[in-house]
Amino acid sequence: MMAPRSVSEKLALLGQHDGGAPWTRIAAESGVPLRTLARWSAKYRADPTSRGLQRTRRTDHGRRRIRAELIEAIEALALQRPEPTAAYIHRRVGDIAADRGLSPPSYSSVRAIIGAIAPGLRTLAQEGDAAYRDRFELVFRRATARPNEQWQADHTLLDIMVLGRKGTAVRPWLTVVLDDYSRAVAGYTLFTGAPSAEQTALALHQAVNTKTNPTWPIYGLPEVLYSDHGSDFTSERLNQVCLDTHIRLIHSRVGVPQGRGKIERFYGTITTELLPHLPGHIPHGTRGAPVTTPALTLEQLDGILEQFIVTEYNCRPHSQTHEVPVQRWGASGFIPRAPAHPEDLDLLLLTATATRKVQRDGIKFAATRYVSPILAAYVGEHVTVRFNPRDVGEIRVYFNDAFLCRAIAPELAADSVSFKELQAARSQQRRNLKKQLRQRRSLADALPSDARYVPRTAADTDTDAKQDTIEEVPPRHRLRLYETD
Numbered sequence: 001m002m003a004p005r006s007v008s009e010k011l012a013l014l015g016q017h018d019g020g021a022p023w024t025r026i027a028a029e030s031g032v033p034l035r036t037l038a039r040w041s042a043k044y045r046a047d048p049t050s051r052g053l054q055r056t057r058r059t060d061h062g063r064r065r066i067r068a069e070l071i072e073a074i075e076a077l078a079l080q081r082p083e084p085t086a087a088y089i090h091r092r093v094g095d096i097a098a099d100r101g102l103s104p105p106s107y108s109s110v111r112a113i114i115g116a117i118a119p120g121l122r123t124l125a126q127e128g129d130a131a132y133r134d135r136f137e138l139v140f141r142r143a144t145a146r147p148n149e150q151w152q153a154d155h156t157l158l159d160i161m162v163l164g165r166k167g168t169a170v171r172p173w174l175t176v177v178l179d180d181y182s183r184a185v186a187g188y189t190l191f192t193g194a195p196s197a198e199q200t201a202l203a204l205h206q207a208v209n210t211k212t213n214p215t216w217p218i219y220g221l222p223e224v225l226y227s228d229h230g231s232d233f234t235s236e237r238l239n240q241v242c243l244d245t246h247i248r249l250i251h252s253r254v255g256v257p258q259g260r261g262k263i264e265r266f267y268g269t270i271t272t273e274l275l276p277h278l279p280g281h282i283p284h285g286t287r288g289a290p291v292t293t294p295a296l297t298l299e300q301l302d303g304i305l306e307q308f309i310v311t312e313y314n315c316r317p318h319s320q321t322h323e324v325p326v327q328r329w330g331a332s333g334f335i336p337r338a339p340a341h342p343e344d345l346d347l348l349l350l351t352a353t354a355t356r357k358v359q360r361d362g363i364k365f366a367a368t369r370y371v372s373p374i375l376a377a378y379v380g381e382h383v384t385v386r387f388n389p390r391d392v393g394e395i396r397v398y399f400n401d402a403f404l405c406r407a408i409a410p411e412l413a414a415d416s417v418s419f420k421e422l423q424a425a426r427s428q429q430r431r432n433l434k435k436q437l438r439q440r441r442s443l444a445d446a447l448p449s450d451a452r453y454v455p456r457t458a459a460d461t462d463t464d465a466k467q468d469t470i471e472e473v474p475p476r477h478r479l480r481l482y483e484t485d
Contacts, residue, residue, distance in 0.1 A: 005032070010040050010053045017041070066105045070097055071113055074105075078114045079125040086111045147329045148336055150180040151222040152263045153203065155195040159271055161280040161294040162301050164192060169280070169294045172301065174270070175199050177207040178263045179218060180226070183318045184325035185266070185309045186218040190302045197238055202389065204241070208345060216310045218329055220336020224248045245339055266313070274308050343403035346386060346396045355382045363397065363407055370395050370407035376429045378404070 005013075016026050017037075027034045044053055073096055077089045090110040097104040105113075124132040144150050155175050164170040170192045177187040187207025191199050210219045225247050242249040275281050278301070280294030296304070314326045321328060339345045356363050358378045362371035365385050375397070384398040397404045 007053045010044075013037065014041060014044055066109060066113070067097075067102055069100075070102065070105060074110055074113045075117055078117060079122065081126055083122075083126050086114055089114065144181040146332060147179060147181050147334060148220050148222045150224040150226055151186060151207065152178045152180055153200065153225060153227045154263045154267075155199075156267045158275065159282040159284070160275045160278055160296075160301070161282065161290045162192075162296050162298050163294055164298075169290075171282075171288070172298060173199070174267075174305075175203040176263060176266060177203050178266060179222075179325075179329060180262060182218075182323075182325045182329035183262060183266075183321060184218050184314050184329045188305070188309070190298060190305060192298060200238060201241065204238075205345065205388065208245075208339070209342070213306075213310055215326075216314070217326065218314075220338060221245050222247060224250055226250050245345065269313065270305075270308075273312075274305070278304070341403075343396070346403070354385075356385050357382050363395070365395060366392070368392070368409045368411075370397075370409050372397070372405045372407040374405035375407060377432070 013026055013030055013032065014037075017023060023034055023037055026032070027037060040053060070093055074089055074093055077084060077092055086107070090105075090107045093110060094104040120132060120135075123135055153175065155173055158172050158174050160172070161169040162172055172190055172192050173195055175189045175191075175195065176185060178184070179186050187203045187205070189199050189203040189206065204225075208219060208221055211217070225242060227249070239249060241247075276283075279292045279296060280290045281292060282288055282290050315324055317324055318328075323331075356365055358375050358381050360379055362369045362375060363383070363385065364370075365387075378399060381399065383404060384401070386396040386398065387394075392409070394406050394408045397407050
């Protein structure tokens with residue numbers, strides 16, 4: 001629709017024609033139709049003053065107002081669910097106006113009234129509370145001032161299929177722990193099956209501890225852990241972890257995910273930049289069907305994901321902070337808060353298994369032998385084993401709920417336990433036991449001899465009789481205690 005032209009603009013266009021420009025060129029350049037230009041020219045010739053080019057008002061100007069009751073009826077019909085068409089509303093309002101003896105509004109007037117309804121009111125009426133909240137409600141976004149002040153944790157079901165243990169295609173879950181200040185990923189865990197407190201604990205364990213990868217420096221205990229109301233985040237186990245490590249656990253409002261937008265943005269990055277390049281990717285709108293045959297195992301996808309996080313996501317400028325997450329995290333030179341006893345954190349976060357008995361050749365767990373020199377003193381004892389699924393090269397061993405040692409599988413771990421170390425541990429344990437044996441034997445030698453069933457002689461009988469006689473005489477005090485004695 002052409003915007004109204006002012007009198008000066010009309011005069012300028014007419015002046016171009018007087019200067020020799022044809023109407024067709026003026027119409028093409030200005031966008032004004034030829035018939036409109038001809039009408040303006042005729043009016044100007046009839047009245048060469050500016051009044052001839054002024055826009056005349058309609059004869060019914062000021063009398064074409066729509067009655068308030070019809071406007072209310074139009075708005076009421078437009079806010080129905082499902083939303084009716086403008087044509088339907090125009091016909092209905094025309095019938096209502098005829099019944100009441102009123103002038104019916106035009107179709108364009110009905111559309112203008114519908115378009116003037118507040119967008120928030122229309123969204124609330126047509127799409128409900130959740131849509132209105134997501135689009136129009138104010139959101140308080142916590143602005144952190146330093147690294148590790150607040151971490152966010154959340155799960156997502158990845159748009160990819162991987163090969164499970166039995167070769168069947170399964171869809172994995174991803175749990176991520178993100179530093180709110182730097183936007184750097186501090187830890188994650190990749191798994192199949194429903195999210196659980198165990199998987200959340202594993203992601204938090206990786207986030208808190210120093211990484212074996214030197215290019216991934218994010219670690220330490222956060223001041224606040226922000227999560228949703230999932231059963232795993234509200235579990236007693238995670239509450240106990242946060243209590244023991246002095247972390248404030250804060251949950252978002254039920255059904256209100258806006259506060260977790262930063263971690264949702266990271267999931268969007270994974271979905272759009274990494275997964276489409278992998279076999280088994282599930283494009284949006286395919287109802288869970290991959291376009292290519294799944295070929296990756298869960299372990300292979302874990303390695304690819306770590307490489308993407310460490311070498312790409314954490315090392316490129318963020319779209320909001322305009323800083324590299326790793327550099328932003330370490331720019332202040334702060335010293336991250338660490339747990340007082342790392343083994344206590346293992347006790348809280350790592351997966352617990354059934355007890356195992358310490359054998360002469362170590363601990364057999366998951367068809368693998370784990371050894372440690374410290375186990376030499378606990379052969380025959382039952383211990384608790386905890387492990388990290390990412391690192392099966394070692395296990396944590398607890399005895400009576402107290403950390404005992406880290407045992408390694410020589411064929412899986414980078415470290416190794418030599419034969420000399422085992423021999424030295426066995427010798428030391430044997431010396432300790434012999435020392436205890438000597439102490440116990442010397443104590444036994446110092447005890448009185450056992451005479452319970454030794455035959456008694458006549459001399460022993462006379463001695464016992466004399467002792468009984470002596471005991472019958474009441475004792476006399478030789479020291480005077482009172483003046484009257």
